[in-house]
Amino acid sequence: MRTYKLDSTYVLNYATAATINEDKGELRGKLDTVFDDIYCDEKNYELAEQKLMKTSIENVLKKSNLRLNDLELIVSGDLMNQLMTTYYGLRHISIPVIGIYSACSSSALGLIIGSNYAVNGKKVLVTTSSHYAAAERQFRYPNEYGLQKKEVVTTTTSGAGSIILTSKKHPIQIEAYTLGVIQDFNYKDVNDMGGAMSIAAYDTITTHFKDTNRSFKDYDYVVTGDLGSLGLSVLKALFKENGYTDSLDNLVDLGTMIYKGCPECYMGGSGCACSMLMLCGKYLPMIENGKINSLLYVPTGALHNPIAVFQKQSIPSIAHAIVFRKAV
Amino acid sequence: MKDINTIIQEKKPKPKLSNLIFAFIGGATVSVLGQFIMDMIVRYTDLSKSEAVTPMIIIIIALTCLLTGLGVYDKLATIFGAGLFIPITGFANSMCSSALESKHEGLVYGIGSNIFKLAGSVLVYGVVATYLVGVVRFIYENL
Numbered sequence: 300m301r302t303y304k305l306d307s308t309y310v311l312n313y314a315t316a317a318t319i320n321e322d323k324g325e326l327r328g329k330l331d332t333v334f335d336d337i338y339c340d341e342k343n344y345e346l347a348e349q350k351l352m353k354t355s356i357e358n359v360l361k362k363s364n365l366r367l368n369d370l371e372l373i374v375s376g377d378l379m380n381q382l383m384t385t386y387y388g389l390r391h392i393s394i395p396v397i398g399i400y401s402a403c404s405s406s407a408l409g410l411i412i413g414s415n416y417a418v419n420g421k422k423v424l425v426t427t428s429s430h431y432a433a434a435e436r437q438f439r440y441p442n443e444y445g446l447q448k449k450e451v452v453t454t455t456t457s458g459a460g461s462i463i464l465t466s467k468k469h470p471i472q473i474e475a476y477t478l479g480v481i482q483d484f485n486y487k488d489v490n491d492m493g494g495a496m497s498i499a500a501y502d503t504i505t506t507h508f509k510d511t512n513r514s515f516k517d518y519d520y521v522v523t524g525d526l527g528s529l530g531l532s533v534l535k536a537l538f539k540e541n542g543y544t545d546s547l548d549n550l551v552d553l554g555t556m557i558y559k560g561c562p563e564c565y566m567g568g569s570g571c572a573c574s575m576l577m578l579c580g581k582y583l584p585m586i587e588n589g590k591i592n593s594l595l596y597v598p599t600g601a602l603h604n605p606i607a608v609f610q611k612q613s614i615p616s617i618a619h620a621i622v623f624r625k626a627v
Numbered sequence: 628m629k630d631i632n633t634i635i636q637e638k639k640p641k642p643k644l645s646n647l648i649f650a651f652i653g654g655a656t657v658s659v660l661g662q663f664i665m666d667m668i669v670r671y672t673d674l675s676k677s678e679a680v681t682p683m684i685i686i687i688i689a690l691t692c693l694l695t696g697l698g699v700y701d702k703l704a705t706i707f708g709a710g711l712f713i714p715i716t717g718f719a720n721s722m723c724s725s726a727l728e729s730k731h732e733g734l735v736y737g738i739g740s741n742i743f744k745l746a747g748s749v750l751v752y753g754v755v756a757t758y759l760v761g762v763v764r765f766i767y768e769n770l
Contacts, residue, residue: 343731441728443695444745445704445711445720450640484631494635529638536634563705 302477302510308414309469309626310462311422313579314358316351317458320431321568321576324559329580330458331358337432337457345379348430348457349388351572352377355459356426363463370394370463371421374413376405376571377428378455380437384428402600403429403496403525404479406575407619410462411476417464428459429570438605451491453527453554453569454561460575462583470587472626476619477507481602483615489608492616493530493554493566496599499618500526501537503597507620515545519591522582524574524598524618525554527566553577553598574598586625594623646708653703653710661687661714684715691719696727721745 316332318339332354334340339347339354352375360367374397377384382398389396401408409425417423432442434455440446464473482499500523508514515521526534531552538547553574558564578596585591599618608614629637664686668679694700700720704711711717725744729737743750 436728440745441724443698443701443720443724443727445695445701445717445724447646447705447708447712450643486632486635491635491639494639497635498631529635529640532638533631533634536629536638537631540628540634 300510301480301506302475304475305414305473307466307468308417308473309465309467310471310473310583310623311465311467311469312359312363313460313462313583314355314362315458315460315576315579316354316358317456317572317576318351321456321458321557324561325556326576326580329584330576331355331362337430344430344433344436345383345387348377348379348384348428348433348459351430351457351459352384352388352426352428352461355428355461356424359424359461359463365422365463367392367394369422370424372397372413372416373424373426374399374409374416375426375428376400376409378402378434378437378571384430388428401617401619402602403569403571403573404598404600404617404619405571406460406524406578407476407596407598407621410464410473410621411478411619413462413464414473414476418466420466423464424461425464426459426461427571427575429455429457429572431455431457431570434570448565449490451488451493451527451529451566453492453525453566454558454564455570456525456557456568456573456576457570458572458576460572460579462575462579468626470626471583472624474622474624475511476621477503477510479503479617479619480506481615481617483613485613487608487611487613489603489614491529492569492601492603492614493525493527494533495603495614496524496601496616496618497526497530497533497537499616500524500530500534500597500599503618503620504595505541507595515543515547515549518593518595518622519549520582521550521595522574522577522597523550523552523554524600525567525569526552526599527554527569528552529566530599531555583623586623589625592625596621596623649706650708650710653707654713655710656707657687657711657714657716687715688719691716692723695720695723700724718746718749721749 341347375385376399385398413423413425554567557568597620603614665683729741
């Protein structure tokens with residue numbers, strides 16, 4: 300059994316911060332703070348990402364009328380080496396911090412860890428962030444380097460999202476979660492993270508269905524994190540090849556949606572912030588407003604390491620699933 | 628039942644023919660520009676045709692670095708691909724972009740140690756190849 304049920308974990312509030320690029324597609328007008336450029340009034344990209352994370356935390360505290368000291372714990376994830384955004388961004392606060400790395404699936408892992416601490420009325424803040432230029436610089440090439448990108452790449456999202464979890468009843472409940480297993484099918488195309496991660500999404504979703512005896516029709520939406528359009532089509536093909544006859548219409552990918560109508564974004568968005576921004580900007584409000592009742596949230600992470608890639612290693616991937624539901 | 632590698636290969640977008648055409652146009656434009664600059668140098672200075680090559684390359688490199696700094700070059704390179712990557716413009720851009728990117732880590736640990744991050748391979752194997760060719764030529768001419 301990789302699925303665990305939670306009795307009383309609720310989303311107290313949620314908030315986002317991002318840049319002008321994220322304010323164009325699906326999330327237009329749905330973000331709490333939008334910075335006009337990717338520097339976010341800071342000196343460099345790394346500081347900009349820290350600012351995004353801090354802004355999203357400030358936003359969620361403001362929205363829920365809390366102070367930092369009301370929180371029990373912060374669980375935070377990002378893509379930078381040594382979790383730079385988390386540890387440098389949060390170094391002046393006086394409450395415990397757990398830094399986590401699970402690539403772009405960090406938002407799910409953070410919520411899973413956070414939900415285990417959010418008991419007896421305690422409040423736990425979960426935050427993840429990523430930044431296009433900072434990630435590009437660390438994982439790929441300098442930003443001004445003139446390289447024709449491959450058609451299959453995804454674009455790292457610049458932004459951060461924060462969610463406060465509590466055990467007191469609120470409109471959005473986290474009902475269960477399914478932990479992912481690291482998957483690797485010896486795939487080595489470092490440009491195509493979506494293809495590499497599709498197997499992890501497939502494994503976690505099917506395991507979740509088996510553990511809970513549910514299927515696609517039990518959820519209003521099953522959303523994957525950041526597979527991009529190629530990864531999503533591979534995932535759908537995997538379901539069909541393995542004899543799933545359900546309609547896959549409610550299986551959507553957040554990375555494909557976030558930059559809708561942006562040809563320079565290639566296969567779509569990715570990064571820790573991609574799934575988090577879409578969750579906080581679009582789907583949690585939908586649950587809160589009663590537009591949908593249930594959501595299976597499956598962020599996917601490509602666990603690749605640039606050094607391992609140069610050493611001709613393949614790309615492992617992981618996905619964790621979380622069930623959000625309108626509390627009854 | 629198809630395995631996942633087969634599925635991915637089927638779904639992957641095919642390389643675009645337009646990339647080939649734009650690379651040709653880009654490379655051709657850089658070449659024509661270089662030739663034009665060289666002809667102008669020969670015409671308006673005392674330099675001979677073979678002496679004009681170096682100042683022409685310097686001008687092309689300066690132009691590339693200027694465009695890189697202005698944030699225009701990477702956008703052009705996205706369109707023209709190998710057309711800008713193969714000429715000296717690609718080399719100049721790789722150094723300039725690495726230097727720009729590292730400026731916040733300071734002159735020594737940033738710019739100094741990162742400027743050859745991408746161009747280093749070209750230099751190392753360029754020098755090695757030159758040596759090898761030189762040795763072959765030495766043996767050929769002295770035996």
